[in-house]
Amino acid sequence: MTPVVAATGVRVRLGGSVILHHIDLTVEAGEVVALLGANGSGKSTLVRSLVGALPTEAGRIELFGTQLGPQVPWQRIGYVPQRVTAATGVPATAGEVVMSGTLHSRRLLRPRDARRRALEALGTVGLGSAVDRPVRELSGGQQQRVLIARALVRNPDLLVLDEPVAGVDLPSQRVFAEVLSTLTARGVTVLVVLHELGALSPLIQRAVVLRHGAVAHDGAPPRPRPEHAGPEHEHLHPHDGDDGPQDSATVLPTTIGWES
Amino acid sequence: MIWDELGSMLSDPLMQRALLAALLVGLSAPVIGTYLVQRKLSLLGDGIGHVALTGVALGWLVGSLMNLTPKDVLAIPGAVIAAVIGSLAIELVRERGKTSGDVALALLFYGGIAGGVLLISQAGGTSASLMGYLFGSISTVSRGDLWLTLVLTGLVLTVGVGLRTALFSVSHDEEFARASGLPVRALNIAIAIIAALTVTVAMRVVGLLLVSALMIVPVAIAQLMTGSFRRTMAVAMAIGVTVCVTGLSITYWADATPGATIVVLAITIYAVVAVGRSLLAARAIRRRGRPDPHPEVGDDVQLTEAERAVASPAREPGGR
Numbered sequence: 001m002t003p004v005v006a007a008t009g010v011r012v013r014l015g016g017s018v019i020l021h022h023i024d025l026t027v028e029a030g031e032v033v034a035l036l037g038a039n040g041s042g043k044s045t046l047v048r049s050l051v052g053a054l055p056t057e058a059g060r061i062e063l064f065g066t067q068l069g070p071q072v073p074w075q076r077i078g079y080v081p082q083r084v085t086a087a088t089g090v091p092a093t094a095g096e097v098v099m100s101g102t103l104h105s106r107r108l109l110r111p112r113d114a115r116r117r118a119l120e121a122l123g124t125v126g127l128g129s130a131v132d133r134p135v136r137e138l139s140g141g142q143q144q145r146v147l148i149a150r151a152l153v154r155n156p157d158l159l160v161l162d163e164p165v166a167g168v169d170l171p172s173q174r175v176f177a178e179v180l181s182t183l184t185a186r187g188v189t190v191l192v193v194l195h196e197l198g199a200l201s202p203l204i205q206r207a208v209v210l211r212h213g214a215v216a217h218d219g220a221p222p223r224p225r226p227e228h229a230g231p232e233h234e235h236l237h238p239h240d241g242d243d244g245p246q247d248s249a250t251v252l253p254t255t256i257g258w259e260s
Numbered sequence: 261m262i263w264d265e266l267g268s269m270l271s272d273p274l275m276q277r278a279l280l281a282a283l284l285v286g287l288s289a290p291v292i293g294t295y296l297v298q299r300k301l302s303l304l305g306d307g308i309g310h311v312a313l314t315g316v317a318l319g320w321l322v323g324s325l326m327n328l329t330p331k332d333v334l335a336i337p338g339a340v341i342a343a344v345i346g347s348l349a350i351e352l353v354r355e356r357g358k359t360s361g362d363v364a365l366a367l368l369f370y371g372g373i374a375g376g377v378l379l380i381s382q383a384g385g386t387s388a389s390l391m392g393y394l395f396g397s398i399s400t401v402s403r404g405d406l407w408l409t410l411v412l413t414g415l416v417l418t419v420g421v422g423l424r425t426a427l428f429s430v431s432h433d434e435e436f437a438r439a440s441g442l443p444v445r446a447l448n449i450a451i452a453i454i455a456a457l458t459v460t461v462a463m464r465v466v467g468l469l470l471v472s473a474l475m476i477v478p479v480a481i482a483q484l485m486t487g488s489f490r491r492t493m494a495v496a497m498a499i500g501v502t503v504c505v506t507g508l509s510i511t512y513w514a515d516a517t518p519g520a521t522i523v524v525l526a527i528t529i530y531a532v533v534a535v536g537r538s539l540l541a542a543r544a545i546r547r548r549g550r551p552d553p554h555p556e557v558g559d560d561v562q563l564t565e566a567e568r569a570v571a572s573p574a575r576e577p578g579g580r
Contacts, residue, residue, distance in 0.1 A: 051439035074441030081435050088432050090298040090479065092489040100429040105441030110425040134487030150436070160439075 002065035004189045010059035019045045020213045032190045037210035043193045051079045074104040078151030082162040087136035094146045095131040101150035121149040141172030161192040269512045278398045284413040285465045286504030290496035291420035292458045293475030298431040305472030307365040308459045310372030315342025316393045317379035324383045343456035351452040396467035396519035412461045466519035477526040
C-alpha cells in the first residue's frame with residue numbers, strides 16, 4: 001500500500017542556513033506519529049515542508065503517492081499551523097475561517113454546503129455555537145480549535161498538526177485529545193508536532209525525534225529523561241500553568257530529553 | 261426647491277457622468293481595500309498611486325514625443341501599466357520577504373513621486389500639469405473614461421467578490437492556503453493587479469494622493485460596525501458609494517475639490533461612528549455592568565483560599 005507521507009533525502013535551507021538535512025520519513029495509512037524534538041530542532045520546518053508551505057532544497061516528498069504539487073489530493077489533507085491567534089486585520093467569524101478550509105487546489109469557489117460543513121466541524125471541536133462569533137472575541141484555546149475545525153471541515157484522511165496544544169487552556173486540550181482519538185479510531189493518519197507527549201501519549205504509536213535538523217530516533221515513543229519525569233522535577237510551562245492533582249492524567253508532562 | 265436643485269444637478273450631462281464614475285469607484289475601491297487591510301497592507305494603495313504618477317508622466321512624455329494631441333492622451337494607459345508593474349514589484353518583494361514590505365513601500369513612494377516630477381519636466385510640462393492626476397479631475401470625465409471605468413469596475417467586482425473565499429484564505433493565512441494546494445501566487449498576483457486597476461480607476465475621482473483613502477477608510481468604518489468579513493466588505497461598499505456620491509453632490513453647490521470633500525466626508529463618518537460606538541459601549545456598561553473581557557474557561561492553576569486572598573487585588577484575572 002502506498003504510504004501517506006513519503007519523504008526521502010529532504011534538505012531545507014532557510015535564510016542561508018541548513019535547517020533540515022537527510023530527512024527520510026515514511027508514514028503509513030492509519031498511523032499516529034508524533035514529531036518530537038527540542039525547540040529549534042526543525043520540527044515545524046519539517047511539517048511545513050511536507051505540506052508544501054516551505055520550499056525544499058533537495059529531496060523528494062510524496063503525499064498519497066503523488067509528488068508535492070497541484071496534483072496532490074489536497075482535499076484529503078488537513079493542516080493545522082502553529083498559531084497564537086486566528087484573528088487578522090479585518091474581522092472574520094469562526095464560520096468564515098472554517099469555511100476557508102473547504103477550498104483546495106481543485107476548488108476555488110466555496111461549495112454550496114460550506115456553512116453546514118463548517119457548523120459540523122465546529123461542533124466536533126465543541127464550538128458549534130460560536131459559528132457567527134468574531135474570531136477575535138474567542139480565547140486563545142478556542143481560536144486554536146477554530147483552526148483545527150478548519151482542517152477537519154474537508155474530512156481529511158491525513159491530519160498534520162503543528163504544536164496543537166502549545167499554549168492552549170486545559171478544556172481545549174481535552175477537547176483536542178478526544179477529537180484526535182475519535183479520528184484515529186476512524187483510521188485517519190495523524191502526524192503531530194509536539195513539545196511533549198502530554199495528554200496525547202496514549203494515542204501516539206510511533207515517535208520521530210529530530211535533533212539538529214536530522215532524525216535522531218524513529219520508533220517507539222521514547223521515555224522521558226529521568227530528571228524530567230521525577231516527581232520532584234519542577235516543570236515551568238509558560239502557558240499550561242500547574243498540574244492540578246485531578247488533571248495529572250491528562251497533562252502529565254513527559255518531556256523527552258533532547259534539550260541541549 | 262431642493263428637488264429642483266437636485267433635478268438640475270441630475271440633468272447636467274457633465275454631472276451625470278461624474279456621479280456615475282463616483283458611484284462605480286465608491287463600489288469597487290472598498291472591495292480591494294478589504295483584502296489590503298486584512299493583509300496589513302493599508303498603504304499599498306498609496307505606493308501604487310505614487311508609482312502611477314510616474315506612469316502618467318511617462319505617458320505624457322511618450323505622447324509629446326509622438327506629437328499626439330492632446331499631449332496627455334497616453335497618461336491613463338501609462339498609469340495603468342506603471343501601477344500594475346509597481347504592484348507586482350511590491351508583491352514580489354513581499355513574497356521573497358527579503359526587504360520588509362514597509363521599506364519596499366517607502367522606496368516606491370519616493371521613487372514614484374520623484375520619477376513623475378522629473379519626467380514631466382522632460383516632457384515639457386510643469387508639476388502643475390500633474391495636479392489633475394494628484395488631486396482628481398472628476399468634472400472632466402469623458403464618455404470614454406466612463407466606459408473604461410465601467411469595464412475596470414466590472415473586472416474588480418468579478419474577481420474581488422467572486423473569488424472572495426479564496427482571496428480571504430490567502431489573505432487570512434497564507435501558509436494554510438499553500439498547504440491546501442491553493443494557487444497562492446496566482447491569487448496574490450490577482451490581488452496586486454486588481455489593486456493597481458482600482459488605483460487607476462479611482463485616480464479620476466479623488467486623485468492619486470487620496471486614492472488609498474477611498475480603499476481603506478470605508479473598510480475602517482465598516483470594521484467598527486461588524487464582526488464578519490462578508491459584512492465588512494458589504495458595509496464598506498455601501499459607505500464607499502454613499503460618500504462618493506454625497507461628496508461629489510456637495511461640490512455641485514459648494515465650491516470645493518471633489519476628491520478632498522469625499523475623503524473628509526469619509527473620515528468624518530469614521531469619527532462619528534467611532535465616538536458613537538464608544539458612547540454605546542459606555543451606555544451598555546452602565547446598564548449591564550462592565551463585561552469581563554476574559555473568556556469563561558477553567559483556570560489552569562490551582563489556588564488555595566489563602567493564596568487567593570493574598571494575591572487577588574494585584575492578580576490579573578484570566579490565566580494567560
